[in-house]
Amino acid sequence: MSSYLDTGGRGGIAGWIFSTDHKRIGILYLATMTGLFFVAVVIGVLMRVEQLVLDPPLFAPQVYNAFFTVHGVIMIFMFVLPGLGAVFGNFFLPIMIGARDVSFPRLNLMSWYAFVAGTVIVFVSLFTGDGAPDTGWTFYVPFSVRTGTNVTLGLTGVFMLGFSSILTGLNFITTIHRLRAPGMTWHRMPLFAWSLYGTAWVQLLATPIVGITLLLVIAERVFGIGVFDPAKGGDPILYQHLFWTYSHPAVYIMILPAMGAITEILPTFAHRTVFGYKAIAYSSMAIAFLGSLVWGHHMFTSGMSEQANLLFSLFTFLVAVPSAIKVFNWTSTLYKGSIEVRPPMLYALTFVFLFAIGGLTGLMQGALAVNVHLHDTYFIVGHFHYVMFGGTGVAFFAALLYWFPKMFGRTYNERVANLAWAPIFVGFNLLYFGMLVLGYMGMPRRYFTHLPQYHTGHVIASVGSFILAAGLVLFFANLVVALLRGKRAESNPWGGVTLEWRIGSPPPAENFDVIPEIQGRPYRFNPEVSE
Amino acid sequence: MPFIPQASSAAGRVDAVFLFILVLSAVFLVFITATLVWFVIRYNRKRHPRGVDIEGNGWLEFAWTAIPTLIFITMFLYGWTNYSYMREVPRDAMVIEVTGRQWAWSFRYPNGKRTSHLLLAADRPVKLELHSLDVIHGFFIAAFRIKQDVVPGKVNYTWFVPTQLGTFDIECTVICGVSHAIMNAKAVVVPVEGFEAWYFGEEDDIPARFLKPASPAPAPAPESALELLNRKSCTECHSVDGSPMVGPTLKGIYGREGAVLDRDGRERAVMIDDDYVRRAIVDPAAEITRGYPPAMPETVMTDEELRRMVDYIRSLR
Numbered sequence: 001m002s003s004y005l006d007t008g009g010r011g012g013i014a015g016w017i018f019s020t021d022h023k024r025i026g027i028l029y030l031a032t033m034t035g036l037f038f039v040a041v042v043i044g045v046l047m048r049v050e051q052l053v054l055d056p057p058l059f060a061p062q063v064y065n066a067f068f069t070v071h072g073v074i075m076i077f078m079f080v081l082p083g084l085g086a087v088f089g090n091f092f093l094p095i096m097i098g099a100r101d102v103s104f105p106r107l108n109l110m111s112w113y114a115f116v117a118g119t120v121i122v123f124v125s126l127f128t129g130d131g132a133p134d135t136g137w138t139f140y141v142p143f144s145v146r147t148g149t150n151v152t153l154g155l156t157g158v159f160m161l162g163f164s165s166i167l168t169g170l171n172f173i174t175t176i177h178r179l180r181a182p183g184m185t186w187h188r189m190p191l192f193a194w195s196l197y198g199t200a201w202v203q204l205l206a207t208p209i210v211g212i213t214l215l216l217v218i219a220e221r222v223f224g225i226g227v228f229d230p231a232k233g234g235d236p237i238l239y240q241h242l243f244w245t246y247s248h249p250a251v252y253i254m255i256l257p258a259m260g261a262i263t264e265i266l267p268t269f270a271h272r273t274v275f276g277y278k279a280i281a282y283s284s285m286a287i288a289f290l291g292s293l294v295w296g297h298h299m300f301t302s303g304m305s306e307q308a309n310l311l312f313s314l315f316t317f318l319v320a321v322p323s324a325i326k327v328f329n330w331t332s333t334l335y336k337g338s339i340e341v342r343p344p345m346l347y348a349l350t351f352v353f354l355f356a357i358g359g360l361t362g363l364m365q366g367a368l369a370v371n372v373h374l375h376d377t378y379f380i381v382g383h384f385h386y387v388m389f390g391g392t393g394v395a396f397f398a399a400l401l402y403w404f405p406k407m408f409g410r411t412y413n414e415r416v417a418n419l420a421w422a423p424i425f426v427g428f429n430l431l432y433f434g435m436l437v438l439g440y441m442g443m444p445r446r447y448f449t450h451l452p453q454y455h456t457g458h459v460i461a462s463v464g465s466f467i468l469a470a471g472l473v474l475f476f477a478n479l480v481v482a483l484l485r486g487k488r489a490e491s492n493p494w495g496g497v498t499l500e501w502r503i504g505s506p507p508p509a510e511n512f513d514v515i516p517e518i519q520g521r522p523y524r525f526n527p528e529v530s531e
Numbered sequence: 532m533p534f535i536p537q538a539s540s541a542a543g544r545v546d547a548v549f550l551f552i553l554v555l556s557a558v559f560l561v562f563i564t565a566t567l568v569w570f571v572i573r574y575n576r577k578r579h580p581r582g583v584d585i586e587g588n589g590w591l592e593f594a595w596t597a598i599p600t601l602i603f604i605t606m607f608l609y610g611w612t613n614y615s616y617m618r619e620v621p622r623d624a625m626v627i628e629v630t631g632r633q634w635a636w637s638f639r640y641p642n643g644k645r646t647s648h649l650l651l652a653a654d655r656p657v658k659l660e661l662h663s664l665d666v667i668h669g670f671f672i673a674a675f676r677i678k679q680d681v682v683p684g685k686v687n688y689t690w691f692v693p694t695q696l697g698t699f700d701i702e703c704t705v706i707c708g709v710s711h712a713i714m715n716a717k718a719v720v721v722p723v724e725g726f727e728a729w730y731f732g733e734e735d736d737i738p739a740r741f742l743k744p745a746s747p748a749p750a751p752a753p754e755s756a757l758e759l760l761n762r763k764s765c766t767e768c769h770s771v772d773g774s775p776m777v778g779p780t781l782k783g784i785y786g787r788e789g790a791v792l793d794r795d796g797r798e799r800a801v802m803i804d805d806d807y808v809r810r811a812i813v814d815p816a817a818e819i820t821r822g823y824p825p826a827m828p829e830t831v832m833t834d835e836e837l838r839r840m841v842d843y844i845r846s847l848r
Contacts, residue, residue, distance in 0.1 A: 056774060061709045136706045142683060143666040143707055230684025236667060237682065270574070272582030279592050301669065302680045303687035306618060310611060317603035321596060328595040329587075331563055334570035338582040341571060349567060356563055360556035363603070367610025369548045372541075372617060373676040376669050376704035440549075441535050442673020444704040447712035451700055526584045 003409065003506040020105035023507060026091030027407070028112050030400075033079050033087065034476065036119065040074035041469060043067050048431075048465040051458040054449055064448035065134035066149075070126060072137030073154070077161045078119055080392045081250060084257035085203075086115075086168060088399050089196045091407060093172060095500045095507060096190045098181025098516050103174035111167035118160030125153035136446055138247075141228035141239040145220050152221050155214045162211045165253070169203030172196050181499075183518035187281075190498045190522050191274065194281040195260025198288035202249045202256075206292065210246035213239065237302055244295035252291040254388060255355075256284055258395030259326055262348050265402050266330055268496045269345035270337030273523040276329040283322035290319040300371045309368055316366035323359050327352060342494070343417035347398035350425060354390025358383060361436060379439025382432045390428060397424075397475065404479060405493050409506040410486030416478040423471030430464025498522055538699055538720065539675035540656075540692035544613040546676070552606050617677070620690040624656035631661070631668035631681040634710035634777075635764055635828045636701060640730065645831045647764055649701060649718040650737045651693045652726035658690040669704030672718050680705055693720040698742065710777050710826075713767050717742060736763070736831055756843035763830050765840075771847060778827060779820050785848040791818040808841045 004023045016024055047067050050059050059067065090108065094101055102108050126132040129150030135143055144151050176197050180189065216227050217239070226232020228239040267274045274280065296304065296312030330352055341349070361383040365371050374380060405411050438457040443450060450458060492501040503511060537543055573579070627649070628639040638646045651657060661670055661681040668681040670689070674697075679689040703714035719741045721729075729738065739754045739762055760766050768778035784803050791801050794817060801807050801818065811818060815827035832840070 061712065061777075065706070065709060065711070134706075134709070140667055140705065146666060147708065230682075236684070270582060271576070273584040273586055275585060276587040276592055279587065301678050303682055303685060306615075309614070313611060314604075314607050317607040318600070320603055321600050324599045325592070325596055327563060328591075331566050331570070332585075332588075332591070334567065334574060336579070336583040336585060337570070337574045338576045338579050339571050339574050340576045349571070352567060353560075353564055356560055360552075360560060363556065363606060364549060364552045367548050367552060367606055368614035369541075369545050369610045369617060370552070371610075372614065372678050373545045373549075373673070375678055376671070377673075442671070442700070442702065444669070444671060444702050444712075446706045449712050451702075451715070521586075524584060526582050 002509060003504060004509045005409070005506050018109070020101070020109050021509065022090050022094050022101050022105065022108060023407075025108050025112055026087050026089075029082060029086040029090060029115070032112075032116065032119070033082060036074050036078045038472075038476075040071050040079065041472060043071040043074075045465055045469050047071065048462040050448060051450065052462050054455075057448055059448070061448045062131065062134060065446070066126070066132035068446055069133045069136055069154075073122060073133075073158065075388075076137050076250075076254075077158055078115075078122075080254040080388050081161075081165065082115065082168070083254050083392055084261050084396055084399055085172070085196055085199055085253070086164075087396075088192075088261060088403060089168070089172060089257060092403065092500055093175060093193055093196055094179065095503070095511050096193050096498055097176065097179060097184055098499055098512065098518065099175065099179035100511050100515075102171045103178055104171050107167050108171050111164045111171070114160055114167065115164035118157045118162075118164065121157030121160060122154055123157075125150045125157060129153060138243060139214070139217060140243075141217060141220070141234075141236045142230065144217060145229050152218050155218050159211055159214050159218075162207045162214075165203045166207045166211075169200040169207070172200035173204065176200075181515050181518055185518075187278065188518050188521055189281075191263040191277065191280050191284075192257070192260035195256045195263070195284045198284040199253050199256045202253050202288050202292065206246045206249040206253075209242060210250075213242040213246070216242075237299070237304060240299050240302060241295070244298045245292075248295035248298065249288075249292045251384075251387070252287055254392050256287060258351070258392040258399075259284065261395050261399040261402070262330065262351050263326075264496075264498065265344050265348040265398055266333045267337075267523050267525065268402075268494050269342060269348070270334050270339050271495060271525050272333070272337040273521075273525060274329070275332035275335070276325075277521070277523070279325055280329050283325045286322040287319060290315060290322070294319055297366060297371070300368060301375045313366055313368050313371075317363070320359060320363060320366070327356060327359075343412075343414050343421075344398050344402035344494070346418060346421055347394055347401060350421070351391060351394045351398055354386055354394055354428070357433075358386030358388075358391055361386060374439060376445055377439035378435040378443040378445055381445050382435030382439055385432045385435070390432070394424075400479070402494070403500075404482070405489030406491075406500055406505045406507065408483055408486075409489050409504075410482050411489045411493065412478055412482035412486055416474065420471050420475040420478060423467045424475065425471075427464045427466070427468030427471055431461050431468055432464075434458075434461035434464060495525075497525055536674045536695060536697070536699070537676075538693060538695035538697065539672075539677065540694060541617050542674070542676040542694075544616060544676075548606075548610050548613050551609060555602065555606075617689075617691075620658045620688070621656050624658040624690050625652075626658045626660060629659045629661050629670060629681070630664060631670065631703070631707075631714075632664040632828055633666065633708050633824075633826050634703070634714040634767075636670075636703075636714070636716040637828065637831075642730065644730070644735055646735075646737050647762075647830065648716050648737045648742065650726060650729060650741060651718060651720045652723045653693055653696055653720050655723060655726075656690060656692045658688055661687045661689070666707050667705045668707050668714070669702075671702045671704045672699055673702070674699040675718070678704060693718070696720050696722065709824075710768065715767075716764075735833060756839050756846075759836060759839060760843070763832065763836075763840075765830075768827065778823055781844050782847045785845045790821040792821055793818060805841050805845070808844050809837060812837060812840065 131149040133151045133154040134149045226234040228234040294315045297316045443454045489505045491505045630637045638649050663681045663683040671678040675691050677689045679687045699718045701716040770776050770780045773780050773782040819825045
C-alpha cells in the first residue's frame with residue numbers, strides 16, 4: 001500500500017494545500033510553525049543583542065517594543081499554542097485511536113487556512129499602517145487603545161488564529177468520542193490522546209472569550225466605544241480579567257499535549273508500561289479544569305479585591321498538585337525499566353528537568369507576598385520560558401525526534417541530535433536562569449535598556465541565547481539533512497507498542513487496511529513479566 | 532539576599548517566603564533529578580535487559596497527591612499572611628500621592644510640595660496613593676520589594692517603612708510606550724531630621740545634595756546646569772548633543788524658527804527665544820513641537836531654576 005506522502009490525487013503543492021488527510025495537515029502545520037518559530041528566534045536573539053549594546057541603543061526603543069510584541073505574538077499564538085496538538089495531534093491522534101482520519105477532515109483543513117490567514121494578517125500589520133504593534137502580546141488597555149501603531153490589524157490576525165484553535169479542538173473532541181477503534185475504551189486510550197482531549201475542551205470553551213475581547217478592543221479603537229478605556233467610562237481591569245480568563249487556560253493548551261507526548265516517549269525507551277495510567281489521564285483533566293480557575297494570578301498587583309487575590313493564589317497552588325503527580329509518575333515509569341537513552345529520551349528527560357524548574361518557580365510567584373516583588377520582572381519571563389520553551393518547546397523537539405522516522409520514513413543522525421542537545425541545554429539555562437536572577441534583583445520586563453546593576457546578568461543571558469540559537473540551528477539542520485538524505489526508517493525503530501508503530505513508516509494513506517480491534521491496555525511492553 | 536538590599540519593612544518578609552519556597556523547591560528538584568539519573572543508570576538496558584510492567588501503586592499515588600497538597604497549602608498560607616501585612620496600612624503613615632504619566636513620575640506631599648523623586652524619612656511609614664494620567668504603569672521599588680499597578684480611573688495604594696538610608700531605583704513595570712524603560716525615578720531615604728528640614732523648608736523639589744550617592748566628600752560643588760537638567764529628568768527625553776531621543780534635542784535650537792501644534796492641533800511657527808523656552812517648560816502641552824509626541828510633563832521649577840535652564844539652552848546654540 002502506498003504511503004500518504006506519495007498519494008493524494010493531485011501532484012505538487014496543490015496535493016498538500018488542498019489535502020484533507022490529517023497527516024498532510026499535520027505536516028503543513030509542522031512546516032509553517034517551524035518557519036515561524038525561527039523568525040521569532042531571530043527576533044529573540046536581536047533583543048538579546050540590544051541588551052549588550054546600550055549606548056546608543058542598537059535598535060531604537062520603538063523597534064525594540066515591536067520586537068518583544070512580535071516575538072511574543074509569534075511564539076505564543078503561532079508556535080506553542082497550536083503546538084504539539086496541531087502537528088502531532090493531527091498526525092497521530094487518529095492513528096493512535098485506530099481511525100482513518102479525524103471526524104471533520106475538511107474543517108481540519110479549514111483550521112489550517114484560518115491559521116495561515118491569521119499569520120498573514122499579523123505579518124501585514126507589521127509593515128503597514130503607523131508601525132508594528134508595540135503593546136506586548138498581552139495588548140493591555142488603555143495603552144493598546146491609545147497607541148498609534150497598527151494594533152487593530154494585529155488583533156484581527158490573532159482573532160483569526162483563535163478560529164484555527166477552536167476548530168481543531170472541536171475536531172479532536174468529536175474524533176475521540178466517535179472514532180475510537182472497536183475495543184478502545186477510554187481507559188485503553190493512549191495518554192497522548194487523553195492530553196489532547198483535555199486540551200480540546202479548553203480550546204473550545206476558552207478561545208471564544210479572547211476572541212470577543214479582542215473584538216471589543218478593535219471596536220474601541222475604531223468606533224471609540226468605551227468598554228475598557230477609563231477616559232470613556234470603561235474599566236481596564238475588566239480587559240485583564242477577560243484576557244486572562246482565556247490566556248491562562250491557554251498555557252495549559254500549550255503544555256498538556258507536551259505532557260502527553262512525554263508520556264508516550266518515557267515508557268517506550270524505558271521499555272515498560274507507564275506508571276499510574278489513570279493518575280496521568282485524570283491529572284490532565286484536573287489541570288484543564290483547575291487551570292481555568294487561576295487566571296487572576298496574572299493580576300495580583302492590579303488592585304483587584306484581596307478576596308480575589310486570596311482565592312486565585314490558593315487555586316494556583318492547587319493546580320500545581322496534578323502537575324506534581326505527573327512528574328512523580330513519569331519518574332516512577334523509569335523504575336525497573338530497561339532504559340535506552342536515545343535522542344527522544346534524552347530530550348524527554350530534559351523536559352522533566354526544565355519543566356520542574358518552570359513549575360517550581362511558578363510556586364514562588366503564586367505566593368502573594370513574593371508575587372508583589374516578582375510581578376512583571378525578568379523572573380516571570382524566565383519562569384514562562386522554562387515552562388513554555390523548556391517544557392513545550394523541548395517536548396516538541398522530543399516528539400519530533402520520536403515520531404520523525406514514522407512521519408517521514410527517514411532516520412536522522414542520532415549522534416548529531418545528541419550533540420545539539422548540549423548547546424541547547426547549556427544555552428537555555430544560562431539565558432533563562434540568568435533571567436530568574438535578574439528578575440529577583442528587580443529587572444523589569446519589556447525594557448529596551450537597563451540600569452547598570454543589571455548589566456552582568458544581561459551579558460550572561462545574551463551569551464546563553466547565542467549558544468542556544470546555535471544548538472537550535474544544529475538540531476533542525478540535522479532533521480533537514482535527514483529529510484533529504486536520511487536512510488529509510490523501519491516501521492518500529494524504538495520498539496513502541498501504540499498503534500502508530502504497527503503500521504508502515506511513513507504511514508499508508510488510509511492508515512489501516514483493516515481497523516484494528518483493541519484487546520487490552522496500552523503500553524504492555526512485557527506482558528509475560530509483570531508484578 | 533546579598534545582591535539586593537532589604538531596605539523596607541516588607542523586604543524581609545518577601546525574602547523569607549521566597550527562601551522558604553526556594554529551599555523546598557531545591558530539595559524537590561535535586562530529589563527528582565537524582566532519582567531520574569539513578570534509574571537511568573541502574574535500569575540501563577545493558578544492566579537490566581528486561582523491563583517490568585508495574586502498572587501503579589495506589590498508596591504511592593495517594594502519598595504524592597496528599598503530601599504536595601499539604602506543602603502547597605502551607606506555602607499559600609505563608610505567602611498570604613505576609614501579603615496581608617503588606618496591605619494593612621498603619622494609621623500614622625504619611626500619605627504621598629504618586630502620579631504616573633507617559634513617561635515620568637511625580638510625587639505630591641501632604642503639605643502640597645511636589646517633587647520628581649521620592650524623598651522619604653527613615654523608619655517612618657508611608658502610604659503611596661497611585662494615580663495615572665494616561666495608561667497603566669507599574670510602580671516598583673525592588674529594594675523595598677513593593678510593586679503596584681498604577682491604573683487610570685482607579686486609585687491603588689501600597690505602603691512600607693523605609694529601613695535603610697540610601698538611594699534606590701523606582702522603575703515602571705507595565706509597558707506604557709516608547710520610553711517605558713526609562714520611566715525611572717529615585718527613592719531617597721534620609722534621616723528624619725534631614726527629611727523634616729526639607730519638608731518644612733523653602734526648597735520645593737528635592738535638592739540635588741540628596742540625589743548624590745552618600746559620601747563623606749568635602750562640600751559638594753554647586754550644581755551645574757546640566758546636572759539641573761538631569762535632576763529634573765529633562766535629559767531622559769531631550770539630548771544636549773544633537774542625538775535623537777523621544778523629544779527634540781536641545782542642541783542648536785535656540786534662535787531658530789520652529790513649527791508647533793497648539794492644543795487644537797493647529798500648526799504655527801514660533802521663534803525659539805527666551806520667552807518660548809520658558810513657555811515650553813512651564814506649559815509644554817500648549818505648544819507641541821511638530822513631529823514629536825505630546826509627552827512632556829509639567830515640571831515644578833523655581834524661578835531661579837527656570838532662569839538657569841533658559842540660559843543653558845541659549846548656550847547650546
